[in-house]
Amino acid sequence: MSSFWSRLWKVTLSSAFALSASVLVVLALVQSVTPAHAQSSTDPQWNVMLTGSELRLCSSMNSDYCSSTDWINANEMRTARLFQLTDVRRREALRRAVWPRERDEVREELSVVLEEMVDFFARGVVPEYRLVERFRSRAYLDLLMRLSEAEYDRVLDNLEMPRLEGLDEHVNLAANADYSAEFVTRFVAMAEDQQQRNGREGKPLILVVTAGERDTFRSVDSHVAAFKQAGADAVWLPADVAVRAAREANECRALESYRRQLSGNYDRDRVHPSRHAEQLAYCSNVAQAEQLIQQASAVFFTGGSAQRLFRALQGSAELALLQTRFSEGKLAVGGAGAGAQAMVATNMLTNGHSRDAIRNGAFAATAPMPGCDLDNTCPRGLNPNSLTYEPLGGFGMLRNLIVDTDVSHRGRQGRLLRLAASTNAPLAIGLDRDTAMLMNSASGAFELIGQDGALFLEGAQGNDSMLAATFHYLRSGSMGRIESGRLHTAVLAAQQPQRLESITTRFLGDTGVYDNLDSVCRGSQQLRLLQETFVLQMLASEDSEIERTAGRCQVTNGVIGVAIQAP
Structure with missing residues (x-):
């Protein structure tokens, strides 16, 4: 073993040994974590859902997300912009x-x-x-x-043409090609449980917040329709950066101008006149937000930009009321993609590529716009790939951790490692695409559902050229409990073997770690990947727990490290 990896092993192995006594306390966990639908004294009462990517809802406007399209009628449904x-x-x-x-x-x-x-x-x-x-x-x-x-x-x-009146977007959850329909159904079940705990009858009300998206009108119809189809009442909470700025300036009539300035969003009043009117009424009626939030059993934040979500809601009356109802146990929350990243209390990740993060570090700065290098709009010292974060955090629902999304498919392990080390975060969670994590924020219990899994990083540390942490990788069906900023217990669910169709060793922005993780679970129990001047290594030891499944396995108490090699 090279001197570098010897040092990495010594740095991280002590924390892995410290965890061994608590990880995989199976009997205790099984007694305290039961399936989400169970109604008993041991029901975990999920109140948070985090999804590792934006919901891809099968609809007449998004037929690519459907397993079948014969139900779509272009004469009766809105099928395209x-x-x-x-x-x-x-x-x-x-x-x-x-x-x-x-x-x-x-x-x-x-x-x-x-x-x-x-x-x-x-x-x-x-x-x-x-x-x-x-x-x-x-x-x-x-x-x-x-x-x-x-x-x-x-x-x-x-x-873009104005939306044609009379043609609406239709959602078909039964024809969804991935797990998004299951996530919608499970979130509605969470809202129903919350409704019962609040002592209310009837369908639960779910508020849909699209404030993280550049065009906050575009995905409203599909999300509202999906939650309604799954059995809830659902309405749009029209908050966004334009509304906030217009309210503060007492200029709600200038909403369109604020959209252009703050979101780079044009002509929405012309294209979506009814949604514009709805948002205008919301902007002018401050009490409407309080009424909606008080009535709601759950709130779901769609994807887009965590930075934009922060600017729209941080310090607002809406967020203060959401936080109060959540802390009182009266509200369930969900976030997809950037919406999941925004659930944290501090150090919300807002941008970055693993290559740039490992080489140049993390910046507590406003996230640069995509392509800002082409029109010279990047903030000083940053580029479109710079790793940025908001030290004030997001919505404050989850403490002592940071969250990243679409980690395995987009090779974001490096940026997650760098941010965790730079901010001394005790725990960093990286969710995979088409995967959701159900949580009880009070007990720390969680369950993974969907296609893939989640990466947990603990005790990350490093310097300008080296990063290391203890890691755990759990897949769908696995359960656990987070306590004091670490994975306290875990039960690894049995997995079906997977046949990988294509494999790459590129791990900077690509699927190299995801494709080769199985190496940690067999033979020498280590993975070593090289790309450009970067080297990544993952190691298992006698202290690791492994669920050996062909294709992609599960590991607890492993060690991960990334370094920049001398040229």
């Missing part, structure tokens, strides 16, 4: 008032492209999938790569 390539809409998308002068060359090139698209489509109205497909064609791919995300979104916003 529609765009107009008329002279008026193209002029609006390219007007100088919203394009900086230094981007004139790109703007002029884009003007030519949009004129060519008019001839190509030979019609004034184009569905979204066809317009995006054309933008991504070989003819325009170079231009697309030079557009920042904000510029691309600005163009689509201004080209």
Whole structure:
């Protein structure tokens, strides 16, 4: 073993031994953690759901998320966003008032492209999938790569047609292709349990908060419809950064202007007039938020940007009331993707790529916009891949830990390690895509459901060139309890063997760790991956507990380390 890995082993092995007496106390855990649907004195009473990715709800607008589409009727349902390539809409998308002068060359090139698209489509109205497909064609791919995300979104916003009245988005949970439908159903069950504990009858009310999304109108219909289809009442809580700024300035009539300034979001009043009117009424009626929150049994935060969620709600009257009702045991909460990251009390992760995080560290700063390097809008000293976090935290529901999402599929182990070490976080949890974690915030009990699992990092530490921690990787069906910032107990659920279709060893922003984790569970019980000047190693020992399943196994009390090698 190299001197580096010898030092890593000594640094982390002591914490792994300290955990051995408590991890996998199976009998005690089984007595205290029962399935979520059980109604007994040992019911864990889940009050938090964290999902490792945004919900991918099968609907007439999102047929890619459906296992079957024969139920979709384009004459009776809203099936796509529609765009107009008329002279008026193209002029609006390219007007100088919203394009900086230094981007004139790109703007002029884009003007030519949009004129060519008019001839190509030979019609004034184009569905979204066809317009995006054309933008991504070989003819325009170079231009697309030079557009920042904000510029691309600005163009689509201004080209979008108003929503057609009478055609609504339809959700079909029974046809969902992944576990999102199960997550919706389980969250409604949590809301029903909460409703009973609150002494109320009838369907529970779930509030849907889309404040983390750039376009806070876009996913409202699908989420509200999904929760209703699963048996709850559901309404939209129209809070977002524009509402907050407009209220503080006493300028609710200027909502559209605030959307442009704060979210880079254009023409929503034209495209979604009914949603705009609803949000305008909410902005003007401060008491409406209190009424809705007092009536609710659960609140669900959709994905988008944790930074945007923070700016929309931190320090607001809405969040204060949500926190009060949650702490009193009167409210269940759920978060998807960025919504899950925002549940923490301190050090909320807001941005970053593992490569940049390992090399350059973590910054307590505002998250840079995607593509900010293309239009020179990055904050000083940061780039689109910089690891940033909000030290004040998010919503405060979960203490003594930080949360990251989509970890295995997007190779985020490095950024999670770096943030945990930089902030001295006792526990960091990285959730996988299409996976949810049900929790009882008071007892620390949890259960994993869905497709994959969760990575737990404890006692992370490091320096400019090395990071290390004790790790546990648990998969769907496994249960446990978190106490004092560590995994106190765990029961590893038996898993079906998996046949991996494709495997990579790239672990910086890719699935290398996820694809090769099984190496830790057999043979030499160690995994070593190299990419560029970075090396990652994961080790098991006699103190580790392993559930050996072909494909992807489970491990407790392992050691993980990442280092930058000398060139």
